[in-house]
Amino acid sequence: MEELGRIRSKLVDMLLDPDVINLLHFLREMNVLNDEEKETVEGWMTSEGKARCLIDTVMEKGVKASSVMVDYLTEKHPELCSTLGLTPTAQIRQDLTDDQLLKVAETLGKEWKQAAFHLGLKPNELDDIKAEHKSLIYKKHKMLVLWKRKRRTGEATAQELLRCLKDIPDETRLLLTGHISDKTVVKRRNQNKGELQRIHSEFVKTVKISVIKGLLDDLLQQKVFSTDDKYSVMEKGKIKTDMARCLIDMVIRKGERASRIMIASMKKKYYDLCSTLGLIASPAGVGHTSDKTEVKPRKQNKGNGGRKRNGSKSEEVSNKKPCTVDVSDSITETRSIGQTLTDKELMNVAKTLGNELEQIAIHLEITTKALEDIKAEHRSVATQKLKMLVMWKCRRPPGKATAQDLLEGLKDLEDLPAETLQLLTDLIKQ
Structure with missing residues (x-):
């Protein structure tokens, strides 16, 4: 909200009418705005009036709404944001990972109980931590993890932890300050969008119509697609490859969030397709499809009288089941x-x-x-x-x-x- 307030007047002057309209539609899709608020913005005659009304409406809705708008602007208009000095909220609000909290724990002093008090932990929670862990480092780490879990997404940041902790060692302060300014702790933006671009041609060739329909239903439910978008993909007369191309192109155009939702849906429901496309690791013993070497079936062992190897059927089944534990001692594995x-x-x-x-x-x-x-x-x-x-x-x-x-x-x-x-x-x- 502070970011939008700081750049409000300049942003009003710089946003063109198509930019405002696209932003308006996006905020409505994300349920930041309702239909009435959308129509109010559209009622202004000039682009400046629309932009001013839109920004003020979003700012009135608070931090979360403002963050959605800021993230959209930094993704769609990086050159504009560079001029305005606008920073993606994802860089400011990135939660610390458990591994990063371990590094913080290693720098804290032995007075971890005092730190726990400042982090808002209760005495019984401290007793549980002491009973569960012998190592001092892991007591401190568990304390930090518990603090993180008590906070909402975006509120367990290095900046917030630094604010909560009092009288901390200089090493801890330097580490947390480094996380606030270090962009390497931020996940690479457009990562999912880039993944879809990478698999584009293979997806168009290999995806089945049943999968396309399933993905469309998920995207519609997640408000990534409208009903019109769905009908556009499934338009009569289109062949399967045209449907697939239309689907993935539309998702890529809609940006990182849409791409992330589509990939998540594929990973959840269509394991074999994801394995083929290289979105997840292939089952053990199966080569990745980006390797152009053809994986051929193993020839029958003629020295065994033409008989099949014992356990070959169970081995075939186990290879088809993703991420299951194979405890059969009868299967001989080679590397x-x-x-x-x-x-x-x-x-x-x-x-x-x-x-x-x-x-x-x-x-x-x-x-x-x-x-x-x-x-x-x-x-x-x-x-x-x-x-x-x-x-x-x-x-x-x-x-x-x-x-x-x-x-x-x-x-x-x-x-x-x-x-x-x-x-x-x-x-x-x-």
């Missing part, structure tokens, strides 16, 4: 250089790891919420560790869930078991 770890290999790794689940989760970039969900679902610590490793594998980019990648993630783990190190090293050498 190639840089091959994605199989679930069975992850199970062997899990057996060697210690029981400090929080430490493992942090180094594998698994959120505290995800870890708690795993704990709630599985009582066995061994299974919890395995589920974490499988989740890590599922979230990795194609070809980036190898033994080398896992070792890279765990190498800074406090007291990494020698058995784990040896196992991963052996897998890398195979």
